[in-house]
Amino acid sequence: MYDVIVVGARCAGAPTAMLMARAGYRVLLLEKAHFPKDKLSSHYLHQPGVALLDRWGVLEKLRAAGCTPIDRVSCETAGVRLVGSLLPADGHTTTYAPRRYVLDPILAAAAVEAGAEFREGCTVTGLLQEDGRVTGVKYRTAGGEFTERARLVVGADGMRSTVARHVQAPVIVExxxxxxxxxxxxxxxxxxxxxxxxxxxxxLGVVPTNDGRTLVMAYFPQAEFRQIRKDAQAAYLEAIRTTSPELSDRLSAARQAERLYGTGEQLNFVRQSAGPGWALVGDAAHHKDSIAARGITDAFRQVQMLTDYIGTDLHDPKALTAACDRYARDLEEKFVEAYHGTLSVAELKVTEEKLAVVRAISPHQELVDRYFGVLSGVCAAEEFYNEELERLVG
Ligand SMILES: Cc1cc2nc3c(=O)[nH]c(=O)nc-3n(C[C@H](O)[C@H](O)[C@H](O)COP(=O)(O)OP(=O)(O)OC[C@H]3O[C@@H](n4cnc5c(N)ncnc54)[C@H](O)[C@@H]3O)c2cc1C
Structure with missing residues (x-):
């Protein structure tokens, strides 16, 4: 009997297992893949994500892995260029964009170091349930089918979460x-x-990662996906050329070092994230368009919330239920606003209103920094979209 079984060992699951193990619980971490393994994802961390990595004691390992430190952000919108500093989150003004085959194994190793038992090559196929409560998992390996029991099963198994499917977690927003x-x-x-x-x-997004490679990413409307995927490489280069000729020139002096990766599966939803004997973290709980690069940072924040709320109460059924209820409520409250913000960016519309804002703030560095601070989750939207801005825009 484990205290916690965590399904999925990437940026949501591994830190959950790590923090639960550090709290003294007996933790089993199950992952269907074998690490190190890359994953479809770019990997920009916002400052609150970096602050949590530091709090968890794993930031130094990331720095040592050769990730380029990033301390500025720029955005060109219809010829107006804003350059901002990264506002601090718990004193962190530098961030990183580690490849997932760098980040995820560091997090999984930290979970193991904390005392979690990590089993790779284990695909969770179902849940054990008694009297309406989740009490464990069924899983498959190359060696056969097995079951394990736990007081709490955490689904950190991505947007197509098996755990969410088996508990029939209601979708709150979609x-x-x-x-x-x-x-x-x-x-x-x-x-x-x-x-x-x-x-x-x-x-377009450009971000230095590790090993001297820079990610260059292009976003298109979903309605064009079928057409674009017929010749994605041509569409990708054309998007760059027609959006930033200057970036296109810089690329012609560089070398595309890997094939093109892409997806049209930019699902947008928030699920109920906890119930009797189960909780969801990361993409399993809440998935949104990747354009705001918030998924990893949000996963870290959810993990910290869930583990803080449970604290030392996992063995007390009433307190565990209260902690899970609070987590589900707070996840909905704290993440839905940013979810809608992300959707508005994903519309890919440079409206006259947006242009007016960008032009009005461009001479005011403090406002430019706050503009980017909203994107990073360091500033609340009201700290930027307020009367001061209205006066400037006129
Ligand atoms: C194109 C793209 C670009 C992105 N760019 C960024 C970015 O720049 N910054 C950012 O913060 N976020 C970005 N994201 C989002 C980010 O990738 C996700 O939010 C993040 O990976 C979520 O982590 P997770 O641990 O919840 O889920 P995942 O990373 O999906 O990990 C889930 C894990 O669970 C395992 N698993 C699944 N099912 C089972 C099962 N049944 N049994 C056992 N194991 C299982 C999987 O093998 C996997 O390892 C991007 C996403 C995409 C698609």
């Missing part, structure tokens, strides 16, 4: 996919910070 994206990695591209470029119908 929207159709709005964008699709293609990206690749480039060598020899001089990039030192997070660069964004946008025009109606296209958005």
């Amino acid at each position: 929207h159709a996919p709005m964008s699709c994206t293609y990206y690749s990695y480039w060598e020899g591209l001089n990039a030192s910070h997070w660069e964004l470029y946008e025009r109606t119908g296209r958005s």
Whole structure:
């Protein structure tokens, strides 16, 4: 009998297992893949994510893995260029964009170091349930089918979560996919910070990662996905050329070091994230368009919330239920606003209103920093969209 079984060992599951093990619980971490393994994802961390990595004692390992430090962000919108500093989250003004085959194994190793038992190559196929409460998991390995029991099963198994499916977690908010994206990695591209470029119908992101490679990503409307995937490489280069000719020139002097990766599955939903004997963290709980690069940071925040709320009460059924209820409530309250903010970015519309805001703030560095601070989750929307801004925009 375990205290906690965590299903999925990436950026939501591994830190959950780590923090639960550090709290003294007996933890089993099950992962269907074998690490190190890459995953479809770019990997920009916002400052609150970096602050949590530091709090968990794993930031130094990430720095040592050769990730380029990032301390600025720029955005070009219809010829207006904003350059901002990263506002601090718990004193952190530098961030990173580690490849997932770097980040995820560091987190899984930290879970093991904390005392969690980590089993790879284990696919959870179902849940054990008694009297309406989840009491364990069924899983399959190359060696056969097994079961394990626990007081709490945490689904950190991504947007197509098996745990969410088996508990029939209700979907609280859902929207159709709005964008699709293609990206690749480039060598020899001089990039030192997070660069964004946008025009109606296209958005580009450039971010230095590790091992001297820079991610260059293009977003398109979902409605164009079928057409674009017929020749994604041509559409990708064309999006770059027509959105930022200057970036296109820089790329022609660089080398595309990997194939193109892409997805049209930019699902948008918030699920009920806890119930009797179960909880969901990361994409299993809440998935949104990747354009705001918030998924990993949000997963870290959810993990910290869940483990803080449970604290030392896991063996007390009433207190555990109260902690899980509070987590489910707070997840909905704290993440739904940013979810809608992300959807508005994913519309890929540079409206006259948006342009007026960008033009009005461009001479005011403090406002520019706050503009990017909202994107990073360091500033509340009201700290930017307020009367001061209204006066400036006129
Ligand atoms: C194109 C793209 C770009 C993105 N860019 C960014 C970005 O720049 N910054 C950012 O913060 N976020 C970004 N995201 C989002 C980010 O990738 C996710 O939010 C993040 O991966 C969520 O982590 P997770 O641990 O919840 O789920 P996942 O990373 O999906 O991990 C789930 C794990 O569970 C395992 N698993 C699944 N089912 C089972 C099962 N039945 N049994 C056992 N194991 C199972 C899987 O093998 C996997 O390892 C991007 C996403 C995409 C698609």
